[in-house]
Amino acid sequence: MRIPCPLCGMRDLREFSVRGAALPEPEGAAWSAAWDDYLHNRDNPAGESREFWYHGQGCGAWLVVTRDTVTHEIADVVLAGAEAGA
């Protein structure tokens, strides 16, 4: 698998590490079902997923990668922080 880093271009998987699903943080600091969901509950989608990836052996940027877990097709890669909710 290769990931097209917005800064570096197409790079090999071994330069990246995955953090997990890129979920929008719930509003407010008070504990709620939304926070419980955010911290503990994950879907295991066979299909499109949105994940944080870290280009640690490269430019050091956090990326939001939209990819298909079935076909390994990568639909979109953006710099984390460059889009709302990331």
Place this chain on the structure above:
Amino acid sequence: MVDLVEMTPCAGLVPVTAGALRLTEAAPGWVTVLAPYKGQQGALGRALAQAHGLGWPEPGEVIAGKSGAVQWFGRDLALLVGPEPAAALAKHAALTDQSDAWAVLRIEGPGATAVMARLTPLDLRESVFGVGRTARTDVAHMAGAVTRAGTDAYDIMAFRSMAASLVHEVAMAMRRVAARTQ
């Protein structure tokens, strides 16, 4: 009184030759990491142009001038290589002196690209990684940087603490490539 002797990161480890390939140490001089403050990239670029005749690099770019070079070094990071940074730069960026922190090697000779292909997952075709381009990448499982100095010449940077490992890995790859071409 103890007399301290300054040593380069790869002192005693290089030069290494294998066939027509040659590995030497580069002496970059001052190496300063430039980390621009939020929204200050443009201003830093102008300050670099004024003070050193350089500028702020695009990803993968090296801007070379008479006094030195600015080398892209990651997201919102660049290296000023060569000159001592002008005081004016500190207004727009955090400056960190890393002159003694990096081991810099130059590999050159026919087959240098084949050697690099054994060390890094970078796409080294000239259409993708042409002369003068730079990349942060994995070099023999170390976090490093590779700059293409010529069709068959590369500058490799790795942490100084990894200098011996880097020379070992590169020399091994050089010997293997040389053995196949003899």
